[in-house]
Amino acid sequence: MRRFIDLHLHPSIKDLDQVERMIVKSSELGYRLVGIPLLPSVTQDEISLLQKICKDAKIDFVSRVNFTPKTPGELLHDLRRFRQRFEVVSVTCTSKRVARQAAKDRRVDLLSFPVTDIHKRFFDRAEAELASKALSGLEIEMAPLLSLSGYSRIRLLSRLRREVAIAKRFNVPVVISSGATNEYLMRSPHDYAALATLFDMPLPYALRALSEDPLAIVERNREKLSPDYVAPGIRVVRRKTGV
Amino acid sequence: MRRRYLALKVVSEQPINGGAVMDAVWKAVLQLFGEYGASQTSLSLIDCNPQKNYAIVCCSHTAVEIVRASIASITEINEKTVAVHVLGVSGTLRAIRKKAFL
Numbered sequence: 084m085r086r087f088i089d090l091h092l093h094p095s096i097k098d099l100d101q102v103e104r105m106i107v108k109s110s111e112l113g114y115r116l117v118g119i120p121l122l123p124s125v126t127q128d129e130i131s132l133l134q135k136i137c138k139d140a141k142i143d144f145v146s147r148v149n150f151t152p153k154t155p156g157e158l159l160h161d162l163r164r165f166r167q168r169f170e171v172v173s174v175t176c177t178s179k180r181v182a183r184q185a186a187k188d189r190r191v192d193l194l195s196f197p198v199t200d201i202h203k204r205f206f207d208r209a210e211a212e213l214a215s216k217a218l219s220g221l222e223i224e225m226a227p228l229l230s231l232s233g234y235s236r237i238r239l240l241s242r243l244r245r246e247v248a249i250a251k252r253f254n255v256p257v258v259i260s261s262g263a264t265n266e267y268l269m270r271s272p273h274d275y276a277a278l279a280t281l282f283d284m285p286l287p288y289a290l291r292a293l294s295e296d297p298l299a300i301v302e303r304n305r306e307k308l309s310p311d312y313v314a315p316g317i318r319v320v321r322r323k324t325g326v
Numbered sequence: 327m328r329r330r331y332l333a334l335k336v337v338s339e340q341p342i343n344g345g346a347v348m349d350a351v352w353k354a355v356l357q358l359f360g361e362y363g364a365s366q367t368s369l370s371l372i373d374c375n376p377q378k379n380y381a382i383v384c385c386s387h388t389a390v391e392i393v394r395a396s397i398a399s400i401t402e403i404n405e406k407t408v409a410v411h412v413l414g415v416s417g418t419l420r421a422i423r424k425k426a427f428l
Contacts, residue, residue: 112411229401232357267337267409270398274412277394281358286391 085290087272088297090118090147090171090193091224091260096129103136105266110140112271116301118145118260120173123165145301147171149195155184162190170304173222179205186213192300193220193258198227201238206246211253220300221250223292224262225275243282251288256296259289328387331372333413333426334397336379342403344374347381350403350410354396367393372419380413382422390415 089109094102096119109117119133130146137144148169152158158174158181166172173193176182182205185191194214196204206221214221223243231239250257259279263269270278272293279289306312311319336342348371355364367389372382385393400410414425 229399267401267407269409271411274394274398277391278398280391281395 085272085294086115086298087113087294088116088118088301089114089261089293090145090258090297090300091173091222091262092117092119092269093226093262093264094119095264096121099132099136101265102133103140105263105269106136106140106142108266108269110142112269114142114272116143116145116298118147118171118297118301120147120149121169123148123161123168145170147173149173149175151175151177152181153177155180158184158188162188166190167308170301170308176205177203182206182210183213186210186219187217188219189217191217191219192304193222195222195224198224198231198239199235201242204242204246206249208249208253211249211255214255215253218256218303220256220258220296221246222258222260223247223279224260225270225278226262226264226268228278228281229268229270240282247282247284256299257284257288257292258297258300259292260297327368328417329368329384330387330390330415330417331419331422332383332385332390332393332397332415333422334381334383335411335413335426336381336403336408337411338379338403338406338408340404340406341376342379342408343376344371344381346403347371347374347410348383350400350408351383351393351397354399355392358396358399359392363392369393380426382419382426387417 092105094105134144146169148165150161152161171192173195174185174191175195176185185194196206247257259275261269275293276286276289355367368386370384372384374381394412397410397412414422416422416425
């Protein structure tokens with residue numbers, strides 16, 4: 084049975100009631116794992132609290148950080164400082180230079196692009212080629228598709244159609260996430276898969292973007308963050324004791 | 327024509343009647359797929375429970391994804407913010423009622 088994942092649930096962290104309601108709703112809708120973006124300065128207590136809420140709702144919690152750097156240098160600085168603290172790192176690329184740097188850096192898990200300014204969506208073939216080599220994924224948030232209407236939604240759909248085709252051609256994993264800021268913007272995985280057909284994503288491919296592809300990212304990072312990890316394919320199996 | 331029944335749950339602070347739900351579904355289908363797409367759906371309302379905010383709609387089996395995507399895109403009914411979730415899809419009314427506990 085598929086484990087559905089929403090890597091970007093976006094409640095207001097300060098409003099714990101809302102956080103709890105949205106996590107419970109995710110569980111009801113059939114998700115088994117949710118990612119919530121946190122501030123880089125988040126404390127371990129706050130993470131523990133979120134983990135507890137998720138555990139009570141029988142759902143797995145993934146810590147995630149979103150960076151929106153203005154320059155490639157700022158991105159590298161943020162990655163050096165915070166990569167080890169979060170299970171998933173997403174970069175919102177607002178300039179082409181940042182997009183290229185993020186795509187070629189193996190520490191970046193997800194590339195996301197502004198939805199309101201179509202000219203700032205830099206996911207082209209060059210970007211896809213870099214992302215493919217660095218195992219980064221393209222994140223598609225569904226909340227804007229629900230909240231936009233008219234010409235802006237048409238333009239977004241057209242752009243997403245192009246990006247999905249490029250991602251498929253270069254084997255870049257696509258991750259569909261809700262990006263929901265409240266319960267009314269949350270939908271079940273099958274509803275998101277149906278919505279993804281609007282930008283020509285076949286149903287099986289969309290379901291994979293809601294389950295296997297994000298799960299692979301989370302599992303890879305959890306392995307990397309475990310104390311037994313040494314390098315890709317190498318891990319500590321036993322430690323010498325009593326010396 | 328083979329049919330598919332979809333059980334819907336409307337998440338709203340107010341009770342919603344069947345006519346309003348169908349208006350919202352038709353509006354969403356027309357917005358996303360146009361009149362040509364809407365003509366292929368054979369959409370109709372089968373049942374509605376305004377107290378529990380449940381509804382059952384019926385469509386052609388070839389148009390399930392069109393209807394599902396349209397339903398997922400609904401964010402407002404009667405100018406009130408809502409979310410409409412598809413609880414299940416089935417080929418018979420009896421099965422859909424069983425599946426969605428209606």
